[in-house]
Amino acid sequence: MPVELFILAGFLGSGKTTLLLDLLKSDSQGETGVIVNEAGEIGVDGVVVKDGADDIPLTLLSNGCVCCSLRSSLVLTVGAMLDAPRPPGARPLRRIVLETSGLSRPGPIVASLADPELARRGIRVTVVSTYDCVRGALNVDEFDEAAAQLGAAQRVMLTKLDLVAPEAARAHIEVIRGVNPLAQIVADADRAAAVRQAFADSGPAGPAEGTVQGLFGGAPAKAHPRIHVMAGALRAGASWDDVAMWLDDLASICGDKLLRVKAVLKVADCAEPIHIQSVGATFGAPRRLVGLAAHEDICVVIARDIDAGDIQAALPDAPIALSNTKHSAVAQRSSKVFA
Numbered sequence: 400m401p402v403e404l405f406i407l408a409g410f411l412g413s414g415k416t417t418l419l420l421d422l423l424k425s426d427s428q429g430e431t432g433v434i435v436n437e438a439g440e441i442g443v444d445g446v447v448v449k450d451g452a453d454d455i456p457l458t459l460l461s462n463g464c465v466c467c468s469l470r471s472s473l474v475l476t477v478g479a480m481l482d483a484p485r486p487p488g489a490r491p492l493r494r495i496v497l498e499t500s501g502l503s504r505p506g507p508i509v510a511s512l513a514d515p516e517l518a519r520r521g522i523r524v525t526v527v528s529t530y531d532c533v534r535g536a537l538n539v540d541e542f543d544e545a546a547a548q549l550g551a552a553q554r555v556m557l558t559k560l561d562l563v564a565p566e567a568a569r570a571h572i573e574v575i576r577g578v579n580p581l582a583q584i585v586a587d588a589d590r591a592a593a594v595r596q597a598f599a600d601s602g603p604a605g606p607a608e609g610t611v612q613g614l615f616g617g618a619p620a621k622a623h624p625r626i627h628v629m630a631g632a633l634r635a636g637a638s639w640d641d642v643a644m645w646l647d648d649l650a651s652i653c654g655d656k657l658l659r660v661k662a663v664l665k666v667a668d669c670a671e672p673i674h675i676q677s678v679g680a681t682f683g684a685p686r687r688l689v690g691l692a693a694h695e696d697i698c699v700v701i702a703r704d705i706d707a708g709d710i711q712a713a714l715p716d717a718p719i720a721l722s723n724t725k726h727s728a729v730a731q732r733s734s735k736v737f738a
């Protein structure tokens with residue numbers, strides 16, 4: 400049976416990891432492999448996926464943004480995942496999901512997968528993009544990435560439907576149709592049904608591959624010139640209160656320039672690492688990761704028009720020291736080329 404490779408795209412915080420975890424929970428046969436890529440050098444999603452679903456084949460591509468720098472390693476990773484021995488009695492992998500960074504553009508990833516080795520294996524590629532019904536996806540500052548992610552999708556999955564009225568959902572569907580009239584829109588209020596539709600087999604005809612590659616194949620990967628991906632290092636001995644106060648300060652300094660915070664931090668006064676995340680400047684409830692007592696700290700902050708130097712200058716005694724990552728440098732370099 401051909402293996403389905405799903406490229407899971409969608410803007411920062413739009414619900415990719417949550418959708419992936421729902422798929423893994425529903426996959427009682429363990430037929431799904433996962434590749435996680437994040438902006439910057441930090442793999443929070445990989446940790447969260449591992450905590451939510453044991454025993455899945457999982458590979459992290461965490462040394463850069465996949466659409467900028469990892470083309471050949473992606474092909475090798477997919478091949479290695481398919482060749483890896485399966486546990487006794489397990490079925491062969493039926494699908495692989497590549498969760499991209501919320502800043503990745505799917506076009507170059509699809510183009511990089513047009514590889515003779517993968518074609519020989521009969522892999523079918525489908526781009527599934529998540530669309531956040533609370534934030535919308537086409538805010539002016541995020542337009543380039545969001546439009547690329549929606550435009551390249553064969554399927555667009557409406558997320559956070561439970562948080563909006565049906566009229567709002569209908570309005571979002573019109574927006575999506577305006578950007579990509581070819582996409583199948585998954586808007587089922589029954590979450591389990593929606594997850595099945597989002598990851599349904601693409602069928603013998605394949606998911607309009609010609610269309611995606613024709614529109615986006617080979618396009619250069621443009622990092623957004625105004626977006627900064629920062630890594631944070633936790634000061635030894637910092638407590639949960641220190642971190643909570645810093646998050647408050649960070650939100651008030653950045654305001655709507657703050658796009659995403661994700662961290663797994665081992666603070667002095669809690670036995671387990673704590674998973675923290677925000678979408679924009681809105682923080683979800685912190686969660687203890689019980690299975691990960693010995694995990695090293697990871698922290699990523701993604702913002703627009705404000706970088707680590709600005710934040711450090713405003714918060715000099717912070718319990719978390721921020722530094723700009725390669726993704727910011729890539730963004731700055733490419734702004735000269737693409738501006």
Ligand SMILES: Nc1nc2c(ncn2[C@@H]2O[C@H](COP(=O)(O)OP(=O)(O)OP(=O)(O)O)[C@@H](O)[C@H]2O)c(=O)[nH]1
Pocket residue numbers: 409410411412413414415416417418444500501502529558559560561562659661676678683
């Ligand atoms: N109520 C509700 N919350 C959701 C839904 N999907 C995601 N969320 C919440 O939105 C936040 C971000 O979700 P993630 O799944 O981490 O988003 P993501 O797209 O993987 O984020 P990045 O990898 O940073 O781009 C989390 O707090 C989720 O719990 C949904 O369908 N309903």
